[in-house]
Amino acid sequence: MIKFDSVNVVFERKNEQFTAVDNVSLQIDQGNFYGIVGPSGAGKSTLVRTVNLLQRPTSGNVFVNGQNVTSYKDKELRDLRLGIGMIFQHFNLIKNASIFSNVALALRASNTPENEIKNRVYELLELVGLKDKADVFPNLLSGGQKQRVAIARALANKPKILLCDEATSALDPDNTKEVIATLKSIKENYPLTVLFITHQMEVAKTLFDEVAVMEKGRVVEQGSCYDIFAHPQSQAAKNLIKCSIKGVIPEEILAHEKDLYLITYKEECAYESVISYISRQFNLDISIIAGNIEYIQKKPLGRLLISLKSSDEQSKAKALAFIKEKAFVHEFNGEI
Amino acid sequence: MNELISSTVTILQNELYKAIYETLIMLAISFSLSLTCGTVLGFVLYLTTNGHSVKSKIVNKVTSALVNFIRSIPFIILVVFTLPFTFFLVGTKIGPIAASVPLAITATVFLARLVEIALAEVDKGVLEAAYACGASESLIIRRVLLVEAAPAILRGITVTFISLIGFSAMAGMVGGGGIGNLAVQYGYYRYETGIMIFTIVFLVIIVQIAQHVGDFLAKKLSH
Ligand SMILES: Nc1ncnc2c1ncn2[C@@H]1O[C@H](COP(=O)(O)OP(=O)(O)OP(=O)(O)O)[C@@H](O)[C@H]1O
Ligand SMILES: [Mg+2]
Numbered sequence: 001m002i003k004f005d006s007v008n009v010v011f012e013r014k015n016e017q018f019t020a021v022d023n024v025s026l027q028i029d030q031g032n033f034y035g036i037v038g039p040s041g042a043g044k045s046t047l048v049r050t051v052n053l054l055q056r057p058t059s060g061n062v063f064v065n066g067q068n069v070t071s072y073k074d075k076e077l078r079d080l081r082l083g084i085g086m087i088f089q090h091f092n093l094i095k096n097a098s099i100f101s102n103v104a105l106a107l108r109a110s111n112t113p114e115n116e117i118k119n120r121v122y123e124l125l126e127l128v129g130l131k132d133k134a135d136v137f138p139n140l141l142s143g144g145q146k147q148r149v150a151i152a153r154a155l156a157n158k159p160k161i162l163l164c165d166e167a168t169s170a171l172d173p174d175n176t177k178e179v180i181a182t183l184k185s186i187k188e189n190y191p192l193t194v195l196f197i198t199h200q201m202e203v204a205k206t207l208f209d210e211v212a213v214m215e216k217g218r219v220v221e222q223g224s225c226y227d228i229f230a231h232p233q234s235q236a237a238k239n240l241i242k243c244s245i246k247g248v249i250p251e252e253i254l255a256h257e258k259d260l261y262l263i264t265y266k267e268e269c270a271y272e273s274v275i276s277y278i279s280r281q282f283n284l285d286i287s288i289i290a291g292n293i294e295y296i297q298k299k300p301l302g303r304l305l306i307s308l309k310s311s312d313e314q315s316k317a318k319a320l321a322f323i324k325e326k327a328f329v330h331e332f333n334g335e336i
Numbered sequence: 337m338n339e340l341i342s343s344t345v346t347i348l349q350n351e352l353y354k355a356i357y358e359t360l361i362m363l364a365i366s367f368s369l370s371l372t373c374g375t376v377l378g379f380v381l382y383l384t385t386n387g388h389s390v391k392s393k394i395v396n397k398v399t400s401a402l403v404n405f406i407r408s409i410p411f412i413i414l415v416v417f418t419l420p421f422t423f424f425l426v427g428t429k430i431g432p433i434a435a436s437v438p439l440a441i442t443a444t445v446f447l448a449r450l451v452e453i454a455l456a457e458v459d460k461g462v463l464e465a466a467y468a469c470g471a472s473e474s475l476i477i478r479r480v481l482l483v484e485a486a487p488a489i490l491r492g493i494t495v496t497f498i499s500l501i502g503f504s505a506m507a508g509m510v511g512g513g514g515i516g517n518l519a520v521q522y523g524y525y526r527y528e529t530g531i532m533i534f535t536i537v538f539l540v541i542i543v544q545i546a547q548h549v550g551d552f553l554a555k556k557l558s559h
Contacts, residue, residue, distance in 0.1 A: 052468055054464060054467065054468060078470045078471075078472060079470065080470075081467070081468055081469065081470035082469075082470035084468070085468075086465070086468040088461060088464075088465060090461055092459070092461040092462045092464065092465035093462070093465075094462055094466075094479075094480055094483055094484060095459075095462075095484065095559055096483045096484055096486060096487070096557060096558055096559050097479070097483050101479070101483075105466060105469060105471060105475070105479055105480070106469040106470075106471075108471070108475055108479065109466075109469045109470045109471040109472070109475060110470060137559035138559070139559055150465070153465075153469065154469075156469075157469075157470070163468075
C-alpha cells in the first residue's frame with residue numbers, strides 16, 4: 001500500500017520556485033497495478049520518486065505499508081528501499097559488470113550471504129527467462145532483455161512494491177510486448193503492488209487496474225482504467241486518449257461529414273442491432289464511419305463514429321436520447 | 337663512428353645499471369604512493385562535490401584548493417620547494433628516494449583530478465538505480481562507481497605513469513639520478529650524442545609499453 005498525503009515537491013531554479021508536484025493525495029491499494037499518465041513534465045517521475053525517497057517531498061507525507069516514511073534516513077531508508085523495487089526507462093544497469101553481478105548487487109545490498117547469492121541470482125534470471133545470460137555484459141542484450149535484467153534486480157529482495165518509470169518507453173513494440181508479458185506473469189504469481197508511469201496509452205490499456213492522470217504537477221483525474229478510457233473527464237485525459245482513437249479516422253472524413261457522433265459502448269452491448277433499430281424506428285439515415293473495440297482490463301470497450309442525417313430534428317433528438325440510455329454519446333469534432 | 341659507439345658503450349657499461357636502478361626506485365615509490373593517494377583523493381573530491389553537509393563542503397573546498405595550488409607550481413620549483421619536507425621525511429635531500437617525494441606529490445594531485453573526472457562521468461541513472469536497490473554508500477563505491485569508472489581511471493593511471501617518467505628525468509637533474517640524468521649529464525653537457533639517442537629510444541620504448549599495457553587493461557575492463 002502506498003499513500004501520498006498532500007505531497008508537494010518544489011525545486012529551486014535560479015532563485016525561482018518551481019512546483020513539480022502540487023499537493024497530490026493518492027492511495028494505491030495492495031496488489032493494485034496502478035498507472036500514472038500525463039504529458040511530459042507533468043511531475044510523474046518526481047512523484048513516484050518520493051515513494052523510495054530518491055526525491056524528498058518539500059512538504060506532505062508518503063506512507064508505505066502504513067508507515068510514514070517521509071523522514072527516513074540511513075539504515076531505515078536503506079531498509080525501506082530493499083522493500084521497493086524500481087525499474088527505469090534506460091534500464092540503468094552497470095555496464096561494466098556482468099548480468100550476474102548486476103542482479104547480485106541488490107542481494108549484496110541486503111547483506112545476503114555470498115553462498116546464497118549465486119542460487120538466488122539464477123532463480124531470478126530464470127524468472128525473467130535469462131538464465132543463460134548470466135555471464136554476458138549488458139551491451140550484448142536487446143533493450144527488452146536489459147529491462148528484464150533490471151526487473152530481476154528490482155525483485156531480488158522480494159519487494160512488496162515495484163516502481164516503473166517509463167519502463168517500456170525506450171523499447172520498440174516487440175520488446176515492449178516482451179517486457180509487459182514478463183511483468184504480467186510476475187504479477188500473476190507474486191503479490192506485488194505496481195506503480196507504473198507511462199505515456200504510452202497502449203501500455204496503459206493492457207496493464208492498469210487504476211489510473212491517475214497528472215498535469216502540471218496535479219492529479220487531475222483518477223479512477224479505474226476502464227472508466228477513464230471510456231469516459232475521460234479532464235482535458236488532460238481527453239488529450240491523451242484522443243491520440244489512441246483519432247488515428248483511425250481520416251482527416252478528409254472529419255472535414256466533409258457533419259453531424260458526427262461518437263458513441264462509446266461500455267461493456268457487453270450489441271451495438272450493431274441498436275443502430276439498425278434506431279435507423280428503422282426513427283427513420284434516420286445513419287452511416288457508420290468508423291468503429292473499434294478494445295479490451296481494457298479484459299472488458300470490451302466499443303467505439304462507433306456515426307453520422308446522423310435527418311431533416312427532422314425531433315426524431316434525431318429522440319434517437320440520441322435512446323442511444324444515451326445505453327452508451328456515452330458525444331458530438332464529435334475531432335475530440336472526444 | 338666506431339669511436340662514438342665505443343664511448344657510448346663504455347659509458348653505458350658504467351652508468352646504465354645505476355641509472356635504471358635509480359629510475360626504478362623513483363618510479364616504484366612515487367607511482368605506488370600516488371596510485372593509492374591519488375585514487376583516494378579523487379574519490380574524496382568526487383564524493384564531496386555534491387555533498388549537502390557543511391563538513392563535506394569544507395572538505396571539498398580545502399582539498400580542491402590544495403590540489404589546484406600544487407598543480408599550479410612548476411615541477412622543478414616544487415622539487416626545491418619541498419626540499420625541507422623531503423629532508424624531514426627521508427633524512428636526505430638527494431638521491432632517488434628523496435626525488436620520489438616531490439614526484440609522488442605531483443603525481444598524486446594529477447591523478448586525483450583524473451580520477452575525479454572519471455567518477456563524474458559515471459551515469460547518474462546507474463547510481464540512482466543502485467541507491468534505489470537499498471545499497472549502502474560503501475557498496476556503491478566498490479561495486480558501482482569503481483567498476484563503471486575503472487576503464488577511465490586506468491587510462492588516468494597510464495597518463496600519470498607516463499608523465500612520471502618525464503618528471504623523473506627532471507628530478508634526475510636535481511640529484512635524483514636515473515635515465516633522464518644520464519641523458520642530461522652525458523648527452524647534453526658532454527656532447528655524447530650516442531647516449532642521448534640511446535636514452536631517448538629507451539624512454540620511448542618504455543612509454544610505448546606503458547601505454548599499450550594501460551590501453552589493454554582499460555579495454556578489458558570496459559564493456
Ligand atoms: N532535480 C530537479 N531540479 C529542478 N527541476 C526538476 C528536477 N527534476 C525535475 N524537475 C522539473 O520538474 C518537472 C517535472 O519533472 P518530471 O521528471 O517529474 O516530469 P515527468 O512527468 O516525469 O515527465 P517525463 O514524461 O518527461 O518524464 C519538469 O519540469 C522538470 O524540469
Ligand atoms: Mg519522467
